[in-house]
Amino acid sequence: MIDLKLLRQDPDVFRRGALAKGIDVDVDRLVNLDEQRRALTAERETKRAEQKRLSKEIGPQIGTLQGQLKSAQGPQRDAIQKKIQALQEKPAELKTEIQSVDRTLAEIEPQWKELWLAVPQPPDRDVPAGDSPADNVELRRWHPSWFDPDKSFVDNKGFVPKTHLELVRDLNLVDFERGVKMAGTRSYFLRGDGARLHQAVLRLALDYVVNEHGFTALSAPVIVREEAMVGTGFFPAGRDQAYHIEESKRGAGHDLFLVGTGEVSLMGLHGDEILDADSLPLKYATVSTCFRREAGAAGKDTAGLFRVHQFDKVEQVVICKADEAESRHWHQTMIGIVESFLQRLELPYRLVQCCTGDLGPKNADMIDIECWMPGRTPAPGSAPGSAQAGDWGETHSASRLYDYQCRRLNMRYRDSSGSTVICHSLNNTVAASPRILIPILEMYQNKDGSVTVPEVLRPYMNGQERIG
RNA sequence: GGUGGGGUGGCGGAGCGGUUGAACGCGCCGGUCUUGAAAACCGGUAUACCCUUCGGGGUAUCGCGGGUUCGAAUCCCGCCCCCACCGCCA
Missing domain, CATH: 1.10.287.40 (Serine-tRNA synthetase, tRNA binding domain)
Structure with missing residues (x-):
């Protein structure tokens, strides 16, 4: 607040x-x-x-x-x-x-x-004005030498690509029908190599931030009290997005909510605490299941793995001193971590500066990272690199919140003069799956219908090089 | 799910309804002593908000909410949470 x-x-x-x-x-x-x-x-x-x-x-x-x-x-x-x-x-x-x-x-x-x-946090002064994602501004792109998204998939790889929907069907990696039978729309089973690939990406992402960037790994609650949702800034505005477990109706004391992101768990950890200034910045990462009702998204991205009610995500947060320069530094650092992660996976991506209208209440600034999805249908009105099929799809989001979130959480530290100061916080996706499987499968598909396992994932797949 | 016991400061632990923001101990910070350290001794050690002539003054907070009272950490009611044992259980 x-x-x-x-x-x-x-x-x-x-x-x-x-x-x-x-x-x-x-x-x-x-x-x-x-x-x-x-x-x-x-x-x-x-x-x-x-x-x-x-x-x-x-x-x-x-x-x-x-x-x-x-x-x-x-x-x-x-x-x-x-x-x-x-x-x-x-x-x-x-x-x-x-x-x-x-x-x-x-x-x-x-x-x-x-x-x-x-009352939302005002957008930072350097955030471009705009009403919707259409007004977001591309900052930069990266792509591996073997695939240039400005050229068509056929020009890059010499054959017409399948969409991830076709790939998971043909390779039997996902069972949507039974997922829906059991849990309703936007539900799915990952199976076989699909499930293994999913776990491989998550584990790679967690190992990466922990081993190479010094983040502390946490396994955290994903079923939380309302205070955690309010404290992290997801409530009241996003109340409709959360699954609500009405424990009070069964005679229990508190209702509970399923988190939509590990950010809630990671940030809630030190709520109501006065942190030791020397311990800052705190760098935490978790791999957690995320639950989203997707209220208001009816009819949007209904097919496939893009928009689902339940997924897994490696999330990173930084809690640092109340200093704008430091906040900005960590924002860039976290984005850099994701960039190098995607570069290791050799997935084309672009950074998008979100405009004021796309920020959400709690963010001062937000940068999305979008991966190239060759099978994605371009959004109406948008004009990707050329007139081919395929489009950028959001896979990551990096937020800078100043003290807005920590004020709600009552998370402070003591400065050198002894007075308490509210911390700054930042958060960023490292990898969200199965959404990230879309660019992986579509980018790494072969003419014969098989999919090559990205090299960095093979150690997590028992050395396996191909799917199908 | 059953039975019992509890929630007081960073921690442990006192607290006849009236200078109790709260004894005492530990921890922590500063000082004395010491070649240095330890020990000992002395002093200091909550948070938030409001006002201020910047000296300070005020209010709230003893799990949460309500009540009784001129006055509540202390009495009453409701709620929440935690712990122990038993049962069930990944």
Whole structure:
């Protein structure tokens, strides 16, 4: 969530930020509620201080009088009781006043909190303006020497490619029909070499960030409480995207939610902690199953492995000191990690700078990495390199969040002067599968219908060189 | 699922309803002593928000929420969580 002090100083930054992201939120109302809340809180505190002061003064007096009351009789007794009553009058008055303020506060605070959580992080100044992914800006491309996406697949490899759908069907790598039978639309079984390839990519990705980049591997909960979803910034905006386990309806204390990304688990780890500054940056990676309802995506990418309800992902996060330069540095570093990962896999990719409208509420900046998918049908209106089939498909996403996420998570460290500072956080996909299997299968297919196993994956496939 | 026991500061652990943000111990930081270290001794050690003439002042927080009371860590109600044992179990 945003820093309310900044909001008070310059609400326009947040008005413009929400507008740029196309998020409808009443910033002015938040400013107003915040003012009201602060005024009421100040009033309450003053009255409360007076009440406490009176209490200390009156308490012993009442005690003494009550002691006298025991031995007193007749008119003396009445006089003492009147004294006690008189003493109690003023604090009782204050009590009523405080209760009245409390009632107003109790009305305002939930609205205030809800709006506060809903105000998005303004896009960073160097993020290009735009309404939709169509306005995203390509930054750079890479491709292996043996495949240039600017040329047609036929020109590159000398035969007409199959789509990944055809490949997995012909090679019996995925069983969609039974997946759907068992779990509904967007469900699937990976089988045989399909399942092995999936595990191979994930393991390669995890080993890579852990062994070569010093990330700490974690196996983490993927079923989490609401706080973790709110804390990481996926709720309330993305509530519809999450599977909700209504444990409370069965008598349990809390409902649970399935995470849509390992980011939730990795970032939730140190929630409500004051971290040792010397331990920063924290670099964590996890391989986890991700669950997404894909609400609002009905009819979109319905076929194949591109958009599914359940997948596995190696995710990396960095939690660092609150320093813009450092944040930017780690963003670039994480992107570099993914680039070299894709280069080892020899998959053509491009970096795309997401525009303001494509950022989502929590990000200040986001860079997507898209792999070339020869079997992908170009989105209507988009113009890839040439008029051939095939298109770029998003496989990775690298976000820079400043302290927006860590403020929600209440994750801080102590600086050299001893005061607490909210951390910065970043996250990036290392590999999400089975989506990444699409470019692998399509790029590595052979004329005879078989698929060559990328060299870097062979150690994870018992040395196997071909599928089919 | 059954039965019992608990939730207090970084940790352990006290706490007749009234200067208790909270004894004491440990840890941590600073100092004295020491050639250095240890030990010993002395001092300091929560977070958030608000106000400030920048000295400081105030409020909240003892699992969470509500209630009783002039006043609640302490009493009452509801909820959550944890631990132990038994049962079941990858």
